Amino acid sequence: MLFSKAKTYRDLGLVAFPSALFEINEPVIFGFPIVMNPLTMLPFIFIPLILAASSSLLVGLMHLQ
Structure with a gap:
């Protein structure tokens, strides 16, 4: 997500990256249309x-x- 072409996905990747290091994936799950x-x-x-x-x-x- 950090290298996505869409600005919204890049922004979400930057926000979710610190918590993803500790396996906390809620920002991605709730912020990304999965x-x-x-x-x-x-x-x-x-x-x-x-x-x-x-x-x-x-x-x-x-x-x-």
Whole structure:
């Protein structure tokens, strides 16, 4: 969102960036039209799944050593 062409998305990205560092995503969820737009909803669904799967895989690999 910080590098978006739309000024409103850039502004929202600047406002939400500090809280997003601490995994507080409410400014993005309530400020960005996610509900009826599946294209913007997909990252909110798949990124946590990818991060959880990769984290559990890496923890499992660490236990093998």
